[in-house]
Amino acid sequence: MALVALADDSMFQRFFLRKIVSERGHETVEAANGRQLLELVEARTPDLVIMDLNMPEFSGLELLETFHARGVAFPVVVITADIQHTTRARCLELGAAEVLNKPVDEAAVNGVLSRMLPG
Numbered sequence: 001m002a003l004v005a006l007a008d009d010s011m012f013q014r015f016f017l018r019k020i021v022s023e024r025g026h027e028t029v030e031a032a033n034g035r036q037l038l039e040l041v042e043a044r045t046p047d048l049v050i051m052d053l054n055m056p057e058f059s060g061l062e063l064l065e066t067f068h069a070r071g072v073a074f075p076v077v078v079i080t081a082d083i084q085h086t087t088r089a090r091c092l093e094l095g096a097a098e099v100l101n102k103p104v105d106e107a108a109v110n111g112v113l114s115r116m117l118p119g
Contacts, residue, residue: 001025002026002118003028003044003045003046003048004021004027004028004048004049004050005029005030005037005050005051006018006028006029006030006031006050007031007032007034007040007050007055008052008055008079009056014030017109020113021113029046033055033056034056034057034059034060034063036057037051037058037063038066045073048074048075048077048113048116049074050077051079052080053080053087053091054082060091061090064076064094065094068094075097076096076097077097077098077112077116078096078098080099081102098112
C-alpha cells in the first residue's frame with residue numbers, strides 16, 4: 001500500500017481522487033491548499049503527490065519549485081485546466097512527472113497510479 005498526497009482547493013475534486021486511489025488499496029492524505037500540502041509532505045513523505053496547479057497560499061508552480069530545490073524523491077502529478085503549452089512545459093521543467101488536463105477522468109487517474117506506484 002502506497003501513500004498518496006492529494007491537494008486541490010476543490011473538496012469535490014479531492015473526494016473524486018480519494019475514491020479512485022482508495023479503491024486501488026492506497027492510503028491518502030489531503031490538503032486544501034499549497035501550504036497544507038507542504039506541511040503534509042514535510043511530516044510524512046508520500047509515494048506520490050497529485051495536486052492542482054492553481055491553489056491558494058502556494059500555487060502548484062511554487063510547490064514544484066520548492067520540491068525541485070529540495071530534491072524530493074516522490075513523483076508529482078499536476079492537474080490543471082490551463083492547457084497552455086508554456087505552463088505544461090514549466091511544470092515538467094520543474095520536475096512534474098506528468099500534467100493532466102481538467103476535467104480529469106477515472107481512467108487517467110488509474111493510469112497515473114499504475115505508472116507511478118509499484119505493484
